[in-house]
Amino acid sequence: MPTKTRLNFFPRLVMERPDIALCRVSTLITRAAELQGHANNVGANHHLVLKMLVNVGPCSQQTLSEELRIDRSVMVGIADDLQKAGYVSRERNPDDRRAYQVDITGAGKTALLHAESSVPKFLNDVFAALTAAERDQLTKILAKVLEID
Amino acid sequence: MPTKTRLNFFPRLVMERPDIALCRVSTLITRAAELQGHANNVGANHHLVLKMLVNVGPCSQQTLSEELRIDRSVMVGIADDLQKAGYVSRERNPDDRRAYQVDITGAGKTALLHAESSVPKFLNDVFAALTAAERDQLTKILAKVLEID
């Protein structure tokens, strides 16, 4: 039988089109997260919302979605989920009755702590091939790319 | 009126969870591509298939999808599109009648050349914030992360 040909065409593509490589890595991350169960990248959006609420206090859905780069219409579902789980409260802002005032609850803080505890392991798995220095470089480069505001 | 608060919470997230930053960058790329019309990231998959066919010759859909990290079931649609456009031929492999023999046509080569010509500008726009050295670093880091075969 014809042995499986190893083409290794992709590395060349990475050099020529890093943008596509970025997309591939990001789907790779999603898969890795799914393998590890929840609280990593599956539910990453929920995770981020809780994290932000702890760090900056009560927010409107709009603020959350702008700051976290999550679409407004997606944020609706996330807020639904978190509220249903009892992780956030969601009251109308009395000063602006269009907006909600989303805030994290005690249960939400507990859940966040639990989720956070599994993050280091996850990152280690995803970026296993990278040295600490390379991870720092990557982080800085990504921050620069995202500085589009 | 209360001035729009700039929270800048996201940079902190980039430091703590580069995996999420990667995902955000990749959606950012998709958006940028859409703004610029086609032949960049919109249709990136089609582009990649043509590019690979030129470089490695006729392939089965399976080989294309493995090498390019595109799901088999997605590859079906891509091959359909390319064939319909006259950019590839698609005949059964006589040695293995399960598999197709996908090959690029003259029209496909022309289309690829045209698409390639707009890539440098696109990459420049997406990675505008990065120096040449940083782009090299990013490319190398991505290649390393993807070295999961």
Added chain:
DNA sequence: TCAAGATGGTCTGTTATCAAACGATTGAGT
């Protein structure tokens, strides 16, 4: 030769995401 498993391509259902439109509310200008 024949049965069992692997492989190539396809199709269906599910999920995540975005764009666009909508009602409700707010703010600005007149």
Added chain:
DNA sequence: ACTCAATCGTTTGATAACAGACCATCTTGA
């Protein structure tokens, strides 16, 4: 006071991608 545009949250429709099942074909091993 009144109108008009902007904003907040929501819903709907569209698209991309993946998982899983499916059939046809090939390969392996008895």
